[in-house]
Amino acid sequence: MKSDKENKNNQFNVPQGYFESFDERLMTELKFQQLFPEKSDGFTVPENYFDQVEKTIIELSKPQGKLVNYNFKTITGTAAAIAAVLLVLFSVVNPIDKEMEFDSLSITSLESYFEDEDRLQDYFSSEELNTIQNNTSIFDDQVVTDDIIYEYVDQEIIQSSLNDH
């Protein structure tokens, strides 16, 4: 066996603090294995579950409903007419130059928007979602102003996300 002095000349290295924490890590692992010598979680499933769920999933992935052969020209014409009517209606009822105010959004609308899992997962990784959910410090104050929210989103989420990539 080589002495410590001889080993100091080799080209290999270990992470900082590796040997200092080795004993503690080894003892933790040994204690755990003594407590749970067999790897089992005790969970079971109903009989034939996996065969049934496979059929269900394949069934769910199939297109629903009967296929109807539509005339493309008729559909295009109808869609264009509907779009034109909707455009006129919206420009009268809700003029384009009217700015959308944050206050005008109802809490329910905002909640519904962010509760849509697809939207959240499109923009945030699961780790970021966890961070957002666990970090409630911005709500410590009674009043949360728009500035606080904008600053939080900018600094905590966007900037840290940029730093990560």
Add this chain to the structure above:
Amino acid sequence: MNSIENHNVSLKFEDLVSEYKERLYWHIRRMVISHEDADDVLQNTFIKVFKNLNNFQGDSQVYTWLYRIATNECLTFINKRNRTTHLSNEDLQESLVTSLTSDPYFDGDEAQLKLQQAIDTLPTKQKQVFVMKYFDELQYNEISEILGTSEGALKANYHYAVKKITEYVTDN
């Protein structure tokens, strides 16, 4: 039927379901605990897989991609469940684990029940890492790809998880 077909992989959706349903189920089950919830999340996972098959680039292994979707679906489900029940995650997990004693799809002994109780005291991230490493037997580089966390951080997470579980079981 949808399929992945590019220069790296060529797999049909049915093949993915057939090949990975059990592995994903057990991963999901250990995160959400009840069979009924795991069944829902498994189906949602594969529906999402089906919708996104064409977006899979083949840059990662198929199963790490599937695991990532399953993991996200688990977190979404757990967050929604917490909001619906108005209980904290810890309280809800505790009540779910307590209900395991009368669960027809749990036949674990006292040690396994204790292990579940201990696992459910862990923060979500540590729980994910512990389940993936200990039960799913994934390598750190695979977990790193799934969770987007460095291998060093994962090793630390796993060590703390094992330590907390050991302490919990010893103290209780």
